[in-house]
Amino acid sequence: xxxxxxxxxxxxxxGKGTQAKILASKLNxxxxxxxxxxxxAVSKGTELGEKAKTIMEAGELVPDEIMGGIIKExxxxxxxxxGYILDGFPRTTKQAELLDQxxxxxxxxxxxxxxxxxxxxxxxxxxxxxxxxSNCGYIVNLESLENQDVCPNCGxxxxxxxxxxxxxxxxxxxxxxxHESTKPVLKYYEGKTEIIIxxxxxxxxxxxxxxxxxxx
Ligand code: AMP
Numbered sequence: 001x002x003x004x005x006x007x008x009x010x011x012x013x014x015g016k017g018t019q020a021k022i023l024a025s026k027l028n029x030x031x032x033x034x035x036x037x038x039x040x041a042v043s044k045g046t047e048l049g050e051k052a053k054t055i056m057e058a059g060e061l062v063p064d065e066i067m068g069g070i071i072k073e074x075x076x077x078x079x080x081x082x083g084y085i086l087d088g089f090p091r092t093t094k095q096a097e098l099l100d101q102x103x104x105x106x107x108x109x110x111x112x113x114x115x116x117x118x119x120x121x122x123x124x125x126x127x128x129x130x131x132x133x134s135n136c137g138y139i140v141n142l143e144s145l146e147n148q149d150v151c152p153n154c155g156x157x158x159x160x161x162x163x164x165x166x167x168x169x170x171x172x173x174x175x176x177x178x179h180e181s182t183k184p185v186l187k188y189y190e191g192k193t194e195i196i197i198x199x200x201x202x203x204x205x206x207x208x209x210x211x212x213x214x215x216x
Pocket of ligand 1: 087
């Protein structure tokens with residue numbers, strides 16, 4: 001049986017969001033993106049959003065205690081009973097420890113960790129080409145579009161905007177934070193659970209096929 005408790009791990013821009021959506025629909029479990037949760041809070045202007053906004057715009061990490069609280073609420077909810085795809089969490093060893101504590105209440109097993117491996121320079125290029133549709137939130141790479149003026153998801157015209165944290169200086173800081181604070185999380189899971197490493201530079205379809213074949 002395919003394991004449905006999954007952490008998608010990798011640098012910003014490695015393709016976690018894209019693969020998480022595909023996997024979530026194939027396995028019929030929710031896609032939990034902490035970045036999306038925070039962006040929604042920012043756009044709604046909630047207390048959490050107020051705290052997170054400047055941190056996110058600088059490419060830094062929102063404090064572990066706040067993130068632990070968010071993820072606890074989501075994972076304890078009914079929708080995650082059959083499984084979950086975590087995208088963007090845990091991002092520090094402390095968050096991995098908090099996750100262990102939460103899971104020990106609801107699910108004794110460790111999730112499988114899938115690492116999408118992509119070199120930094122490819123990431124900088126990818127993220128500088130990334131746009132978000134301001135109408136529906138769809139994420140695209142401009143280079144993959146035949147018509148760069150129309151959103152392929154909702155059909156809106158001239159709706160693409162660049163996320164503030166996709167500016168090159170911020171991208172480089174996010175990569176620095178990734179190498180310093182997030183990459184060590186893999187070491188934390190070594191020997192505790194299965195870690196599947198996938199070459200994330202292949203096409204979206206190839207990466208998702210590889211993940212499914214390795215999961216089964
Ligand atoms: P993402 O969309 O996953 O790249 O996340 C966008 C931004 O949200 C990150 O650069 C962080 O500032 C913040 N963020 C998302 N998830 C976390 C997390 N698990 N811990 C701390 N900050 C996070």
